[in-house]
Amino acid sequence: MSDPIRGQTAICGLGITEMGKVYGHDASWFAGESIRLAVEDAGLQKDDIDGLLVNPGITGMMGTGISIPLQGYLGLRNLRLLNHMNSFGATASAMVQYAAFAVHHGMANYVACIFSDAPLQQGGSAGAAYGGAGRRGPTGMASLMPAFGFYGANTSYALAARRYMERYGVTNNDLGRVSVTQRRYAVDNPHATMRQPLTLEDYHNSRWIVEPFHLLDCCLVSNGAVCTIVTTAERARDLKSSPAYVWGMGQGHPGNFPHAEVEVGTTSGATIAGETAYKMAGVGPEDVDICEFYDCYTYTVLRTIEDYGLAKPGDAIGLYPEDPADPEAELPAINTGGGQLSSYYMWGMTPISEGVIQARGSGGDRQIEKNDIVLCSGNGGTLDTHGTLILSPNAN
């Protein structure tokens, strides 16, 4: 039993800018590029856009991110929907969800959902871009974190990963299998930043960041933007590009890390979000053809697979080949563009953008043949927030 909104809305336009170490532009510029590309992709005109939702990425915390003034920068007039949204990595799916409900009920016709970020500075490190942002001069008990030597998201996720790994006997080599698998996909993704093939040996030789994470367990940091345009299924049918119909939507937000009631490392919001989205779409884990999962770290992918019911707790690694670098090895249809680990880090727009590409069948050499149900996840904080989209090439 699905919900009547299943297949009634769609992503009709996708704009992906140049990604990675692209210097000399701010987040507004990237946002402008992404909406220009998305409008062109959909075969629309600028004035067709009557809704704008923005998510500023890490530059939002640095004070240089996109926000409501983007409307003026883009010269969009008489919008019927406008908001700056932020539930961290879950925002992209939340924007598409809000846009879907809005177009379904006639509040707007074409809503542009934009993630844009430009944290990388020429000569600066990716770690500096993320580790330092918004964390200057904490007071009170928060000031104990730097006093103990805790810095950045790498540390928080490594803490979660360690608990998961000790609980289920998952090893660094297992995490490496995820990393190498995704790189193989990235090799065939023209949007991807890292396209050199990897071996497990390369993985083990990459330096430690925060043990249990090597460098190749951690996502990239990217300058760039992604725009998706959401409209009704009826409108999407007649546009230039194939629609990715929205079948299911959900969110799940377990709560705060330090609270003893929250089991960190072995649960995420995907359980609640997934159940909600599956129910709306009238499908279950057994129907999923392709997964595009938020992969800030290799570990996050394994955790997410299990919380969506695609493997038993601790068993997600069983979906991966022993040596994914072996050309004969069959890869799971998970993060088919290389994900945030190897393609580009646009928070929740990384999985959604590849999800749209796969649902359209436009993935080129990396296209997965059976693409009826594409499950996309967004995840933010330290597994604190979660959003789900189920996309399909079929209206019903």
Place this chain on the structure above:
Amino acid sequence: MAYDKPLPNPDENTQPFFDGLQEHKLLLQYFPSADHYQYPYSDRCYKDWSTDWEWRESAGNGEVYTWVRMHQLYHPSWKAEIPYTLAVVQLDEGPRMHTNLVNVPVEDVHVGMRVKVHFDDVTDEVTLPKFEPA
């Protein structure tokens, strides 16, 4: 050599906690209406939203909830320590604390390891609540 790592920066609400550390006492907020110990500081109980609470001394016992080895240098003062061991300790009273593990070889560290608080007087004015094997 003078201690050059980042030092805590107490505010009005958390000053008693930091004063307690100097006396080698680990103070937690206790909210009677929910019979709930809370850390880090908040002016409201997250269980029943009560704002009525008092400081109570923790027994300082708990277990390693999770842990990592930090290899990345974010602040120059840590250069000589890298890699160092960070942990989240679940206190027997309930709350979890981010902390350092000391006096234990890394090979012995594991989730579930019993630990007790170790007050480290890093300067004349500042004491940090670290943990060591019980």
